[in-house]
Amino acid sequence: MIRAVLTHIFGCWLAIVTIYLSVMANVSAAHPVQIAIVIDDMGYRKTDISAIKLAGDFTFAIVPFAPLTQHLAVAANNHNKEVIAHIPMEALSSNHLLGQGAITADMDKKQLIEQLRSAIQDVPYAKGINNHMGSKLTTMTQPIHWIMEQLSHSQLYFLDSKTSPHSVGESIAAKYGIQTGHRHIFLDNIREHAAIERQFNQLIKIAKKHQSAIAIAHPHPQTIAFLSSIEPRLRRHNIKLVPLSKVLTHTNKLAKVTSALALPITDSKINSQLN
Numbered sequence: 001m002i003r004a005v006l007t008h009i010f011g012c013w014l015a016i017v018t019i020y021l022s023v024m025a026n027v028s029a030a031h032p033v034q035i036a037i038v039i040d041d042m043g044y045r046k047t048d049i050s051a052i053k054l055a056g057d058f059t060f061a062i063v064p065f066a067p068l069t070q071h072l073a074v075a076a077n078n079h080n081k082e083v084i085a086h087i088p089m090e091a092l093s094s095n096h097l098l099g100q101g102a103i104t105a106d107m108d109k110k111q112l113i114e115q116l117r118s119a120i121q122d123v124p125y126a127k128g129i130n131n132h133m134g135s136k137l138t139t140m141t142q143p144i145h146w147i148m149e150q151l152s153h154s155q156l157y158f159l160d161s162k163t164s165p166h167s168v169g170e171s172i173a174a175k176y177g178i179q180t181g182h183r184h185i186f187l188d189n190i191r192e193h194a195a196i197e198r199q200f201n202q203l204i205k206i207a208k209k210h211q212s213a214i215a216i217a218h219p220h221p222q223t224i225a226f227l228s229s230i231e232p233r234l235r236r237h238n239i240k241l242v243p244l245s246k247v248l249t250h251t252n253k254l255a256k257v258t259s260a261l262a263l264p265i266t267d268s269k270i271n272s273q274l275n
Contacts (some may be wrong), residue, residue, distance in 0.1 A: 002271065006083075007026070009248065011259050031211075032086065032238045032239060032240045033113050033207045033211055033212065033237070033238065033239045034207070034239070034241075034242045034246060034247055035203060035204075035207045035213050035214070035215065035234075035239055035241055035242070035247070036059055036213075036246070036248075037058050037187070037214075037215045037255045038059045038060070038130065038159065038183075038214065038215070038244055039058055039216075039217050039219055040061045040086055040130070040216050041063060041065065041086065041218050041219065042060050042068075042219060043063040043064075043066025043067065043068050043069045043086075044068065045068070045069060045219065047140070047219065048072055051096070051219040051224055052072065052075050053079070054227055055228070055231065056227075056241045056244050057081070057082070057241050057242050058109075059081065059082040059083075059084060059244040060072070060073075061084050061086035061087070061132075062076070062084070062085065062086055062126075063083070063086045063099065063125050063132060064086075064100070064119040064120070064123050065086055065099065065119070067102050067249075068211070069123060070122075073123050073124040073125055073126070074125075076097055077124065081243075082127055082243035082244055082245060083123065083126050083127065084126055084127060084129055084157075084159065085122075086123075086130060086231070087101065087102075087120075087129045087130070087132060087134075088102035088103070088119075088133060088134075089131045089132065089134030089138060090102065090104040090105050090132075090133070090134065090137040091134060091135045091137075091163070092136045092164075098132075098133065099201060101115060101117060101118065101119035103115055103137060103143065105136060105140060109146050112143055112146050113146060113150050114231055116150055117150070120154070127156065127157065127245055128156045128157030128159065128179070128244070128248075129156060129158055129159070129215045130158070130159035130161050130183075130216075131161045131163065131169065132158065132161070134163050134167075135163045135164040136164075138160065138163065138164055138165055138168065139164050139166045144168055148175070148178055151173070151178050152177060152178055154177040156178075157178055157244075157248050158178055158179070158194070159174040159180070159181055159183065159214070159244060160173075160180070160183065161182075161216060162182050162183045167182075170182050179248040181196040181214055183204065183216045184206050184213045184214050184215065185199050185202055185203045185214075185215040185216070186216050186217075187199045187200060187203070187205065187215050188217050188220060188223045191222045193222065193226060196222065196226045197217070200230070208239075209242070212247045213247075
């Protein structure tokens, strides 16, 4: 008698677990995990066009006033890719590679806004911005307020590249009601397949834990080759690659993911990406 009762209880419990797992599987299928991959530093090399030809909803951060800025922004839009302006901002280290259109700490509000407007206007189809370098400027409250005020007027979003753990960019952007978020992983600050593979696996873990995640990569041949093969793996994990704007509406809800999850990177290393 007792055995029959226990068997019945176990059968009911097993049925409930089976139904629950089935429901959760359907929910997961209906709402896949999302990642955005932003390819930075676009605009300097003729080979950058190979990044735009990648299959998938990659987002392209194009440097204003670079030799190929206009050409690549138009090409990206023609391929239905999302474009953002990759705005140079003052770093703690040497700024010799900031280039035209850079925002520096010595600017007053009028100078900063004029510079920001000019840089954004030089990148056709830009839907937002992220910072190129900026380990100094993104920690400074006043200029970041000016930047976010302008972005709110222009209805543009802000991605914090997180070149400093002390950046106030994302938190101030949120105060202005701007779509915002921060980079979780740099995929290719070491340009080797094994290193990129490790970073990509970390990106998947973060995305699965928090339902979305953001990576920054660069248009290096090694990176392009790696990214050209990720679609089957994303499908296996039920992860969808989406334009950056699709993820930013959710990133404010994420638990804080520290930059320690990514390999260490500094402004000098970011500079070296252009060499």
